Amino acid sequence: MTRWLRVLLAFGLLVGLAGTAEAVTRGGTLTYARYADSLLLDPVFNDANVDIWILTNLYDTLLQPTADGKDVQPGLATGYSVSDDGMTFTLKLRQGTKFSDGSPITADDVKWSLDRARNPENHIWGFTLEGIDSVEVGGSDTIILHLKHPDPTLASALATFNSAIMPQKLYEATPGATEEEKAKAFAEHPIGSGPFMFDSWQRGTEMVIKRNPYYWQMGEDGKPLPYLDEVRFVVIPDDATRILKLQAGEVDGAEFIPYTRVAELKNDPNLDMILFPSTRVQYLTVNVRPTLKDGKPNVLADPKVRQALNYAIDKKAVIKVVTHDVGKPMVSFMSSATPMAVNNGPVYPYDLEKAKALLKEAGVAEGTEVSCMGLAGNADETAILSTVQAMWAQVGVKLNVEYLDNATRTARYRAADFQMRVAAWTDDIADPSEITSYFAYFPNIESLHGGWEDKKVDALFEASQKEVDKTKRAEMYKEIQQTYIESAPIMFLYESPYPVALRKQVKGLNKIPLGNNIFSGAYVEK
């Protein structure tokens, strides 16, 4: 029953922390400038961060990620327990909860929602709930998950957007011949049980969500959350305009502030320039196959060459040039904010001599050429590539850069028709399994389509997916990461935070390392 205790402790800590804060303001509207609009407000059929990062404001989940994004806390379930053999996962449902239309949330809604989310035919997120064999309603307040194998990721998965609880009857009454058509129709005017409820949406321009009067969670003042009456999302894709709008006081907050403007906005007395910790890592994906798609031999197939080029990158300089010093060097392939990330300091610290020696050892001739795909018109990628180009020139390696548009680049990436590409990753789930399955576990997508394969890593990953003992699982992850770092199938660059600028009057807004914007605790001081 230690899990119950942990969940309770986390919750107690949260309430405790909240108690020390200053008095909150209730009511009013918060206008938030986004870089792009949402696409589909369905927990299961959505595809993109523009949806994922606001969905949980509309749809509540059984468990919720903690504020630091590393653990879970109670949501629509007050807690959970796992049987001794790890094969049964029992959740206690919070009583008296309602959807935003006032209808009660029943155990049947929960079962139906989880079954819908884990159905592999329903889009791409089913993998997070793959461990569930069947969902059983054990009475009005109990949900029992029977598992195919012990599943250490399940608690995190139940706190992830796709396992949100939806109203079965309302959804089923929605017109649509296929599941996807129904999802589209329902998402036009979604009803969930999150702190906010959908109000209106003019695509590409503005979306308004209003306070859900039935939300269960209590605020610092002992009354139900959220504090705000409504949140207005306005879509302003141009960075400069988004910032101008904030400075003119026309919006209360703006996301994705370019790194070049962070220092300037920090000095603006009317603004709070916040760098929310994130799980975002920026790196170069490397194709490690012996021959490239065009039939030419690939010098990067040799781990020594990859190690050398990693040593030849001055991460601090890259961070300075690209992020204006808001980033930090990577410590593993996963971000330091990801649970179970190893952290023995930055990997491959800048060392030109070591780089040269390794290249010599590998027999790499002066003037050897390598290539990397970059995103055309993207300032960050251009800065990364020109900096790395200059650094590798010092060890006699010439970097050729190809700038492509995103769709073209993705097509070539999928076809493994590349030598390197600039890439970034953000976790969707508070667990190391997602990133590891993409970066290191060959059977998923051939390790970022780079072709890196280590049978031992694959076996360790498979075992770790069934290992419920946290310490043992962490040990497995330690070994996976050490092997990966040693072999260097990527060029490690940096971790970077989420830059969000808010008017000084805005308090309590949180963006967890997974990227989710949490508006339930936000308020605007008068």
Next chain:
Amino acid sequence: MSLNYVVIRLAQIVPTFFLIMVVIFVLVRLLPGDPTSAILGIHASNEAVARINAELGLDRSIPVQFGLFFEHFLRGDFGDSINLKVPVMSLVLERLPVTLFLTVFAALLAVVLAVPMALLAAVRRDTLVDNGIRAGFQVGLSMPVFYIGIVLLTFLAAKLRWFPVGGFGHSFGEDIYHLFLPALTLALSLSAVLMRNLRSSIIDVLDAEYVDFARAKGLRNRLVLGRHVLRNALTSTVALFGLNIGTLFGGAVITESVFAIPGIGRLLIDSIYGRDYPVIQGLTLVLAVLVSLVFLATDLVQAWIDPRVSHR
């Protein structure tokens, strides 16, 4: 000019339209990349990509896809946006008025700026006034649209707070207020083109004998300029104006991005990046029809101004 002429010109739009439809349909599919990359992100598995491609019918041959598209088109159905998951027609109808408003507003502003200034510059030819006007418009012509936009936004909106920073209003009055800066941004380069052209036409006309005659008749200067000079000088400028409306739509694409205006320009950019085939097709066709109609209107206006221009 006859009604016949208008009907024939309208009928000519049909084959042009079909040709554009085929070319765009094939071209977008020849571009590397596919909509699934925008839908699934870069980390999707090959199975997921294949499944989505099959759902979208993108695994069939291009002629088959075109046949299906054309069949739907004849029923007035442009298909659904792949990324936004709503019917293309509803998107276009929602966004087109905004872009039309912006371009018409910009065109009007361009004329209001260009015509009096061109007259003044031509009449005061080679004086300080003329040179000043030409230099001023030259600046408008040589600066990129997005830069003008940012400069106007920074000073007139963010600093002085005379105008809102981008966005779109909820009523006609609000729209005028919101769209003034973007329309001005768009209008500046067009007005420079029009001003330069009109100025030199006016100078040519001013030297004509019938102008001397009108003056000799004792007509007042204002009447000479308005009735005899401007009307004759306008013919080539009207043609130029019509040709530049297409460019104005192009400029609207950038202006809409800078000023966060939800028009079809921004939709077009997003749909190209996202390889949202149905939206690219729908928008291109709508723009093609619009530009064809503007060209037709230009010809008609030209004939109205100058009866020597005849249409048979």
